[in-house]
Every structure is written in C-alpha cells, then in structure tokens.
Amino acid sequence: xxxxxxxxxxxxxxxxxxxxxxxxxxxxxxxxxxxxxxxxxxxxxxxxxxxxxxxxxxxxxxxxxxxxxxxxxxxxxxxxxxxxxxxxxxxxxxxxxxxxxxxxxxxxxxxxxxxxxxxxxxxxxxxxxxxxxxxxxxxxxxxxxxxxxxxxxxxxxxxxxxxxxxxxxxxxxxxxxxxxxxxxxxxxxxxxxxxxxxxxxxxxxxxxxxxxxxxxxxxxxxxxxxxxxxxxxxxxxxxxxxxxxxxxxxxxxxxxxxxxxxxxxxxxxxxxxxxxxxxxxxxxxxxxxxxxxxxxxxxxxxxxxxxxxxxxxxxxxxxxxxxxxxxxxxxxxxxxxxxxxxxxxxxxxxxxxxxxxxxxxxxxxxxxxxxx
Amino acid sequence: xxxxxxxxxxxxxxxxxxxxxxxxxxxxxxxxxxxxxxxxxxxxxxxxxxxxxxxxxxxxxxxxxxxxxxxxxxxxxxxxxxxxxxxxxxxxxxxxxxxxxxxxxxxxxxxxxxxxxxxxxxxxxxxxxxxxxxxxxxxxxxxxxxxxxxxxxxxxxxxxxxxxxxxxxxxxxxxxxxxxxxxxxxxxxxxxxxxxxxxxxxxxxxxxxxxxxxxxxxxxxx
Numbered sequence: 001x002x003x004x005x006x007x008x009x010x011x012x013x014x015x016x017x018x019x020x021x022x023x024x025x026x027x028x029x030x031x032x033x034x035x036x037x038x039x040x041x042x043x044x045x046x047x048x049x050x051x052x053x054x055x056x057x058x059x060x061x062x063x064x065x066x067x068x069x070x071x072x073x074x075x076x077x078x079x080x081x082x083x084x085x086x087x088x089x090x091x092x093x094x095x096x097x098x099x100x101x102x103x104x105x106x107x108x109x110x111x112x113x114x115x116x117x118x119x120x121x122x123x124x125x126x127x128x129x130x131x132x133x134x135x136x137x138x139x140x141x142x143x144x145x146x147x148x149x150x151x152x153x154x155x156x157x158x159x160x161x162x163x164x165x166x167x168x169x170x171x172x173x174x175x176x177x178x179x180x181x182x183x184x185x186x187x188x189x190x191x192x193x194x195x196x197x198x199x200x201x202x203x204x205x206x207x208x209x210x211x212x213x214x215x216x217x218x219x220x221x222x223x224x225x226x227x228x229x230x231x232x233x234x235x236x237x238x239x240x241x242x243x244x245x246x247x248x249x250x251x252x253x254x255x256x257x258x259x260x261x262x263x264x265x266x267x268x269x270x271x272x273x274x275x276x277x278x279x280x281x282x283x284x285x286x287x288x289x290x291x292x293x294x295x296x297x298x299x300x301x302x303x304x305x306x307x308x309x310x311x312x313x314x315x316x317x318x319x320x321x322x323x324x325x326x327x328x329x330x331x332x333x334x335x336x337x338x339x340x341x342x343x344x345x346x347x348x349x350x351x352x353x354x355x356x357x358x359x360x361x362x363x364x365x366x367x368x369x370x371x372x
Numbered sequence: 373x374x375x376x377x378x379x380x381x382x383x384x385x386x387x388x389x390x391x392x393x394x395x396x397x398x399x400x401x402x403x404x405x406x407x408x409x410x411x412x413x414x415x416x417x418x419x420x421x422x423x424x425x426x427x428x429x430x431x432x433x434x435x436x437x438x439x440x441x442x443x444x445x446x447x448x449x450x451x452x453x454x455x456x457x458x459x460x461x462x463x464x465x466x467x468x469x470x471x472x473x474x475x476x477x478x479x480x481x482x483x484x485x486x487x488x489x490x491x492x493x494x495x496x497x498x499x500x501x502x503x504x505x506x507x508x509x510x511x512x513x514x515x516x517x518x519x520x521x522x523x524x525x526x527x528x529x530x531x532x533x534x535x536x537x538x539x540x541x542x543x544x545x546x547x548x549x550x551x552x553x554x555x556x557x558x559x560x561x562x563x564x565x566x567x568x569x570x571x572x573x574x575x576x577x578x579x580x581x582x583x584x585x586x587x588x589x590x591x592x593x594x
Contacts, residue, residue, distance in 0.1 A: 120498070122442050122445065126480070133452035133456055137456040141458035
C-alpha cells in the first residue's frame with residue numbers, strides 16, 4: 001500500500017469534502033482560489049470575483065491586514081449563500097506574500113443551541129395551539145349556554161310584560177272617567193315603557209335565535225309589493241304624527257319571490273320605521289323597488305339627520321352601540337338593524353347604506369330572486 | 373384506509389420535507405372520516421418509529437429527524453377541529469414528557485386519546501421539571517398522570533418523578549409509556565412494582581386501560 005502524504009491528503013480533504021469556508025484573495029481583494037464547499041455554499045463560480053460579492057461588508061470594516069495579525073483568532077463574517085439567507089461563519093485571516101487566506105466554519109455550539117431553541121419553540125407552539133382549540137370548544141359551549149339562558153330569560157319575561165300591557169289597556173279603556181289627568185299620564189308612561197320592554201324582549205329573542213344558529217326561515221311564494229304595503233299601513237300613523245309623507249314606487253316587472261313574510265316585514269318595519277324616526281317633521285321618505293337581473297333592490301331614502309362615517313362604520317357591529325339623533329325623541333333597543341341584516345343575509349341578500357350627516361340616509365336592501 | 377402504498381408515499385414525503393404532500397394525505401384521510409386512533413397509530417406513530425430507526429442506524433441526520441418530528445406535530449394539529457368536544461366525563465388526566473425528554477409526540481398522542489375517550493386532558497409538553505408537574509397535579513387533582521419517555525437514558529428520570537409524585541399523591545393513578553421501554557424492559561418491571569402505576573406501550577392498550585378505569589358519569593348539563 002502506497003504511504004499517504006498527510007499534507008496532500010489534508011489539502012485534498014479541505015478542497016473536496018470538508019464543510020470549511022476557504023478563499024484565497026490577492027492584494028486587490030480578488031478571489032484567486034477556493035474549495036468545493038465554498039462554491040456550493042455561495043452557489044456561483046468564485047474565481048475572479050471581488051470578496052465583497054460574497055462576504056457582507058456594507059460599511060467596509062473588514063481590514064485584512066489588521067485581521068491577519070493574529071492568524072489563530074476567529075472573527076465573525078457573514079457570507080451570502082445560494083438560499084438567499086446569509087450564513088455566519090467563524091473565520092481566521094492569514095497574510096500571504098501576495099494576498100490573504102480566509103478559512104471559516106459554522107459555530108457548531110451556536111447551531112446546536114439554535115436547533116434546541118427552535119425545537120422548544122415549535123413544541124410550545126404546538127402545545128399552545130392545542131390549548132387554543134380546547135379553549136375554543138369550551139368557549140363555544142359557554143356561548144351556547146349563554147344563548148340558552150338569554151332565550152329562557154326572555155321567554156319568561158314576555159308573559160309578565162304582556163300582563164302589564166293588557167291591564168294598562170284595560171285601565172285606559174275602563175277607568176278613563178275616574179282617573180285624574182295626572183294618573184292618565186302615569187298610565188301612558190306605564191304603557192309606553194311596557195311596549196318598549198316588549199320590543200326589547202322580542203329583539204333579545206331574535207338575537208338569541210340568530211346567535212344559537214336556530215334562526216330558520218319559513219319561505220313562501222309571495223309578492224314583495226304586498227309586504228311593503230303592509231309595512232306602510234302599519235307605519236302610516238307613526239309617519240303622520242310627524243307629518244312625513246312616504247312615497248312608494250314599485251318596479252312593474254317585480255316577480256313573485258320566495259321569502260319569509262313575517263321576517264321580511266319585520267325588516268321593512270325596522271328600516272322604514274328608522275327612516276321616520278330620523279326624518280325631520282314635514283319631510284318625505286322615498287321607497288323604491290327595482291328589479292335588476294336576478295335581484296330585487298328595495299331603496300329606502302330619507303332626508304333626515306343622516307350619519308357620520310364613524311357611525312356608519314359601527315352601525316352593524318353588535319359590540320358598538322350607536323347613538324343617533326331621533327328627531328321626535330323616539331326610543332329603540334338599537335338591535336333592529338343588526339337583526340334586519342341577519343334576516344336579509346339569511347335570505348342570501350345584503351344591506352348597504354349611504355349617508356350624509358345632516359342630509360339623510362339611503363338604505364339599499366338587495367334580495368336574490370330564488371326558485372325556492 | 374391507510375394501505376402500504378399510501379404509507380410509503382407519506383413516509384417518503386415526510387423524509388423529503390414535503391409538507392404539502394403530507395398535509396394533503398392527512399387532510400384527505402380526515403375528509404374520509406378516518407378513525408383518529410387509526411390515523412395516529414398507522415400513520416403518525418409508525419412513521420415516527422421508522423424515522424427513529426433510520427436515525428439510530430445512521431441512515432438519516434438528526435436534522436432530518438427533527439424536521440420529520442416538527443412536520444408530524446403540525447400535521448397532528450389538523451385533527452384538533454374534530455378532536456375536542458364539549459362533552460366530557462368527570463375525569464382528568466395530566467400528560468407530559470419526562471424531565472429532560474424533548475420528544476413530545478408520544479405524550480401528545482396519549483393526551484389526545486384521553487380526549488377522544490371523553491377525558492379532560494392537560495398536556496404539558498416536553499421536558500417538564502418535576503416541581504412544575506407537582507404544582508399542577510396539586511392544582512388540577514387529576515385522576516391519572518401520564519409520563520412519556522422516548523430516549524432510554526431518560527428512564528431514570530421517570531423513576532425519580534414517580535417516586536417524588538408518590539410522596540405527595542399516593543392515591544393518584546399513573547401510567548408510563550414510550551419508545552424507551554423497547555430498550556429498557558427492566559424499567560418496565562421496576563415501575564410496575566409501584567402501586568397504581570401501569571406501563572402502557574400502545575394506544576390500544578391505553579384505550580383498554582381507559583375503558584376499564586371505572587364507570588364514570590357524564591357531566592353534560594348542555
């Protein structure tokens with residue numbers, strides 16, 4: 001067996017196998033020699049290339065002469081790599097007659113520590129994600145219980161409020177001649193508060209049904225026109241009290257649609273009712289239906305107080321209570337619009353609005369024409 | 373559902389670091405409503421054991437092993453949306469990896485099997501110091517404490533943990549398990565000398581253990 005020349009073997013190992021960074025540069029800092037590992041790491045031919053193309057030295061702080069004063073001392077350098085991510089190497093600099101040799105290696109200790117930390121972080125992330133999913137399930141259960149409680153509570157509240165309202169009406173009718181004016185005013189307040197509370201309970205019930213996913217539509221084939229007319233009759237008195245004129249224009253091509261009659265009427269009562277509440281006395285409200293393609297749009301336009309951009313942004317947000325100015329001091333629960341939005345969305349439609357503060361608001365209800 | 377061809381394709385993708393292919397395989401199995409225990413046993417557990425064998429035989433680097441482990445942990449998260457339910461038995465388990473043990477997939481699978489069987493499982497992850505474990509057991513008062521160990525030289529840590537826990541919680545059931553017991557059979561006999569300690573080596577054994585634990589009542593007021 002031929003004896004191995006150790007010098008030659010080490011040289012061959014460094015040039016072809018070892019993960020060691022090696023470049024030899026001349027006095028002009030141009031690379032004259034390198035090894036397999038360095039070429040692969042950088043990912044391009046290196047002979048004839050200026051060192052700055054592969055070693056990051058933005059501020060020109062690498063001073064080869066100074067760094068090579070102690071050839072056994074390691075210095076940090078950052079080398080560009082084929083992956084695009086720079087690689088940090090611990091390197092030594094050695095001066096030659098006609099240039100310098102740079103030898104470098106990865107800091108194994110640092111890589112080990114980094115690897116351990118990354119694994120720990122990944123483990124923690126997995127653990128946290130598991131906890132998050134588990135908590136989500138618990139939160140959903142709590143939310144369901146909250147909705148159930150809301151539903152039971154509002155159901156139970158409905159009955160006594162109805163009794164209060166019924167007896168207030170009896171008193172209003174039967175004891176009219178024995179009550180003083182002051183007591184009649186008390187009775188009026190009891191009735192108004194009772195009605196407000198009844199509406200509030202109904203809104204809570206609607207919200208709890210929507211939240212618990214028990215909100216079901218009972219679609220029937222019907223004419224949209226008759227629903228709007230019915231809402232108009234029910235709101236006529238409210239409008240008259242403020243001398244507001246409601247103009248309704250229907251598209252002649254309006255088809256019959258599959259809608260939940262009572263829920264859609266609830267939406268129209270809410271949107272047109274809101275328009276009345278926010279309109280100035282002796283103004284008007286325009287309601288218009290338009291068939292376009294496979295959709296029907298209902299526009300409700302008032303010329304009242306309107307809304308600011310911030311109010312519009314938070315209008316359908318259940319977590320933000322919007323204070324809008326009602327021109328007649330009317331009271332409402334503030335949940336009507338949210339419920340209307342959910343009803344229209346359950347029909348596959350959408351609600352849009354445009355409003356100018358002081359100039360009025362236009363609500364656009366878009367409903368798809370469906371076969372069922 | 374998991375045939376040899378599917379497994380081999382998945383295993384190759386796992387070793388290649390092909391996350392998309394592994395993700396698609398697991399997602400597709402979940403869409404086909406695979407039994408979770410079957411997914412864990414025949415895909416995740418089998419592949420991790422095979423990865424471990426390749427590493428032990430120096431066929432793959434430790435970096436590749438870590439990558440396969442991280443990918444498997446991420447893939448297990450695809451199961452979470454169907455794993456957790458809000459109906460639970462009145463039973464709690466704390467599951468952790470042994471002190472100084474950084475492999476946690478085994479412990480995670482065990483914790484998940486507890487969940488599937490209606491238990492509340494609290495999964496502590498890797499390398500849990502005994503003092504932290506003690507505190508949590510004190511706080512949660514679990515019915516079972518599970519300790520998983522993958523590397524055999526961490527087995528003495530399991531013994532010391534059990535001895536420490538026994539001092540404070542003499543009546544709490546404990547289970548131990550993990551790959552380490554394949555090489556540390558003596559430890560199995562040693563640990564089973566402790567009262568209320570069982571060595572459980574497969575997910576099937578775990579399910580049998582849970583079925584026979586006792587007859588709990590459903591705590592669902594819904």
